[in-house]
Amino acid sequence: MGKAKYSAAGLFIRGARKKTWPRVWRDVEPKKSYDVVIVGGGIHGLATAYYLASNHGITNVAVVDKAYLGSGGSGRNTAIVRSNYLTPEGVAFYDRSLDLYNTMSTDLNLNVMFSERGHMTLAHTDSALRTMNWRAEVNKLQGIDSSVISPEEVKKEAPSLDISTDTRYPILGALYHPPGGTIRHDAVVWAYARAADSLGVDMIQKCEVLDITCEGGEAAEGKGAGGKVTGVKTSLGDISTPVVVNCTAGWATTISDMAGVKLPITTHPLQAAVTEPVKSFLPTVVVSGSLHVYVSQTDRGELVFGASVDPVATYDMRGTLAFTEELAGHVLELMPAISKMRLMRQWAGLCDMTPDYSPVMGHTQVGGYLVDVGWGTYGFKAGPVSGEQMAAAIATESMPELIAPFALSRFTEGTLVGEKGAAAVGH
């Protein structure tokens, strides 16, 4: 396997000799059995596979995806990362993820274009400002660079924002988080896939999981509580495995039903849109919870907008006019100067929402069936740390401290991790 290292010199030499680039990962047929089968070839699934191989030496691993790698939430999110959450559990977790993103380009030898441009969450009401202060204090206690700034300082960071006081939603201040920024999400998928492939992990695309076979459980066909996973049935044949990890978003419930594990999840689409490219004018990521919008400018000059999830639970990913209208109104409220910019396209991704806006991770009541689901609207920024911790959970057969608060059992024990105040819209 051993791959050529990517470098500027290599790029130059290949360019000069007009050589084509080799395949980045192998195209393989599934084997009859694996130690671990990961369902879902997005950032979470690929990161889990990579850390299983690199940190724990478990390389007999398959990642299966019904479409292509990064075709789900990994390629549909708005690529924003930050760690200024509200609960100590959330802050510690997302900060570890930001650490891993920081060194990813060198660790995985692929430029993921991390742009640490700063992240501002605007406050338009006194109560929002109070929550910002609360978050800033929680963040500072955990050693995270996060503070509340005045409208004048907001204007200094992003001059295109309207800070006048006679608007419907005046900007009263903002939670400013300098380590936040954007990353090229496709590059993260490719980096993990390439690194996992060179360690011997099989990535099988266009392979849909049709059923998870279990034995010994209390429900029909040996599924459900007390059972044990024996394998998966896929569109490319049966695979026997003692461990199945559900790393899907959108279809987390349908996969989990195959093992007889009920989840606290409803699936909602989240719509996003991108404008035509213009010259660079927005240096930071700007988020407004009250206006349900977040915006950043890409390296190409396009503005990327995201919103909150649609209120009605559905698996349908068609865009709606209502979203575009609402988005345009809200964005112009913040930046009246861009009224002549045109939207190029819009799309939607599926978000698995949990009641407390925290994910569901780790072991379940079915032996060998693990979940890394319920990632709502915050899955991208948590990809690396989720992979690292899920790999540890699989290898050690226990729950690592960092993800123990997010176990599925918290819903039957009543120990929820309420993260709505920092995760509902803010990105």
Next chain:
Amino acid sequence: MLLVPCPNCGPRSSQDLSYGGEAHSRPDPKTTSPEEWRTYLYLRDNPSGWLVENWYCSSGCRRWFKIERHTLTGELREPVLPGAKNGTASETSTNIQGGTK
């Protein structure tokens, strides 16, 4: 856009209504166990298919009603509720005007 047929006000845009989520029967708080109660509170069927759900006509007649919706295609139909006589809603039971446009 989803056109939701309110029994009183007729087809209305889903934006005029409030979504009430999956329609589950509520266990009796006096006799239920904490586990059963939390299961009712938090766990969801969330199927990719037909789902009976609650809607509230918040900007119209302000009544709650149930409707069955296909979560992938957006089709709507009158739900067959447990205990209801067969065919009580026969004239509208196949496919109500609506769906995603």
